[in-house]
Amino acid sequence: MNAPELRRNPTDGRWVIVSADRGKRPSDLKSAAVQSQKESCPFCPGNENKTPSEIFAAGDTARAPNTPEWRERIFYSLNPVVSLEEELDRQGEGMFDMMSGFGVHEVIVNTPLHEDSIATMPLEQLNELILLWKSRLHKLRANPNLKFAMVFGNRGEKAGATIEHSHSQIIATPAVPYRVAIEITTGYDYFISREKCVFCDIFENEIGGERCLWENGNFIVICPYAPRFPYELWIIPKRHSSHFDETEDSDLAGLASAFQSAVKALNKTLNDPPYSFVLHSAPFIEKRMVHYHWHFEIMPRLSNVAGFEWGTGFYINSVPPEVACSTLKESLK
C-alpha cells in the first residue's frame, strides 16, 4: 500500500489518515529537525525553485510566477498527506469504512521575511493572510468532493513545524475531522435544549470576565473554562457565523489584532513557546448552521501529554484558565 487512505475507526467513529509513503520503517519515525538556516530556507524569496510551483501569490500583477516580490505565497505541500491525484473512492473493507486519500494539502508562506511571525508582522500583512485563508477555502468549497478544510499552523519543532519560516497550511478532505464533528453534535444538543448557540453563550458569559484576555468590536480572546492544555486560547467572533469562509470581510476586521495579541501574550509570558493554531469551521456541505460557530484554537505545547491522556481523553491541566488569563493579561499591559 502506497497511496494514502482515510480509514474510519469503528469503535469511536474517528477518521484517520494512513499515509504510508511518509515513512515506513521504525527508523523513519523520528521527528525531522527544524530547517532554520536562513540561507537555505525554501520559503525565503529567491528560493522559489525549492518548493512546488506556486498556486497563488499575493504581489504585483506584473510579477512572474515563482519569482520573488510576493507578500504571501501558496503551493501544494511537498509531502502531501492527501492529494487531488487520488480518485475519490469510498468503500467498505469488510466491517470497516475507508476512502482513498483524496484531498488538497496546501502550504502558505505567511510572510517573505524569515524572521517575521504572526506575533511580529505588520497587521496589514496578517489581515491579508487571513483574507487569503478565506479565499482559499472559498475556492476549495467549489469542489463538491471536499467536505471540509482545516486551516492550521505549527510554530516550533515541538509543535510539529519542520521549517522555521512562518507558514500555515490547509488540508481539505472528504471527511469531517473528529473534534469538529463532535462540536457540531454537542452544539446541536445544546441548541435543542436552550435555543442558543453554545459559542454565543460562551461569548456572552465570558466577556469582560476573569477568563477574557482581550476583546475588540468583533472578537474576544478567552482562556476557555475547561482547557485541555495550559494557556490554551480561543478566538471567537462576536457575531454568530458557522462558516469562516462565508463571513464578510468587514466582520473579519479585527481578527488580525486579536490573533496577534493572543500570540504576543503567549510569547511574552512563556518565552516564545512552540504552539499550534487551528481553525474550526462548519463543513462545506452544511448550510449556515444556527448551532455552530467558527473559531480559532491556539494551543501552546508546554508539557508532555502523558499516556493517560492519550488513552482516555481525560486531560489534566495544571494551570487553571483564570490563572493563565491573569498572567497573560499582565504581559499585554
Added chain:
Amino acid sequence: MNAPELRRNPTDGRWVIVSADRGKRPSDLKSAAVQSQKESCPFCPGNENKTPSEIFAAGDTARAPNTPEWRERIFYSLNPVVSLEEELDRQGEGMFDMMSGFGVHEVIVNTPLHEDSIATMPLEQLNELILLWKSRLHKLRANPNLKFAMVFGNRGEKAGATIEHSHSQIIATPAVPYRVAIEITTGYDYFISREKCVFCDIFENEIGGERCLWENGNFIVICPYAPRFPYELWIIPKRHSSHFDETEDSDLAGLASAFQSAVKALNKTLNDPPYSFVLHSAPFIEKRMVHYHWHFEIMPRLSNVAGFEWGTGFYINSVPPEVACSTLKESLK
C-alpha cells in the same frame, strides 16, 4: 483556587481535570526528569519510607506494612490529581458544569526488581499484577460516588513517566473519560443497527488476519484498522465482557502472555520505545453492557503529534497497521 476541579467543556462535553497545585507558574511546566538511579529509587524495596504509606502489598501475611519483601505494592499518589479528601460536590458555574476533584489516585509498583518490566517479568508476576488491578477496581466500585476507574501505565520519559521503576496507576473519578464515553455511544449505535458488539465483530474479523499480531485461547492482540499512532496495539478478550473487574479470573488467564508478547514485540522492533497503556472498561454505574467490551490500548510514543492533530482530532499515521503488524510479527519469531 487550590483544590483540584473537574470541569466540563460545554462545546464537546469533555471533562478536564484542573489540578492547580501541580504547578502554577510557566516555569513549572517543564516535564520532570525521570528518576532512574537505582540507589535513590523510591519504588525499590528498602525505600518504602520514601512513598506514602501503603494501601496494600502482595507478600507474606506476616510481613509488616511498609517494609521490604513484597511482590507488588500500592499507595496513594504523592501528587494526586484527585483525592478522597475533596468532598464530592457538583455545581453549575453559570453555563458551566464542574465537580470537585473528588476521586482516588493510586500507584502500583509492578515488581520489586528495579530492572524488571512488563516485557521481562515472570508471567506469574504479571498475572498477579493483573489480578491486583482487578481487585483494586472491585474495591473502588464499592464507593457509589466513583463512576469510573482507569488503569494505566507510562514507560519512559516521553510517555510521561517520571520514575523508571516499573509501575502502573489507577485514577477513579465521578466522571467518565471522554474516549470511553464516545466508545460507549458509538458501540450502542453499532449494536442498534447490527445487533452485535463492535469489538466482538472486530475480533471475528481480525483473527488470523494481517492485522492480528498474536492470539491465545482468551485474547487477541491486534494492530487496529485505523490506529491514531504508529504501532498502536489493542488487546481484546475473545469472550464478551463490558467490565474488566467483573471478568472471571479464569477468563483473564492468558492476558499476561498477551500483554507481554505485545510489549516484547514493541521493544524488539522499536528499541524499547516509550509507551503507555490504558484499560478501557465500562463505568461502574452501568450494569453489564451488551454493546461495550473492555480492552487494553498500548500506544508507543514515537513521533511528535503535530498541532493539526491536537486541534482537529484528525490523526495522520505514517505506518499502516498491516505493515506495523508484519514487522512486529517478525520480532516474535
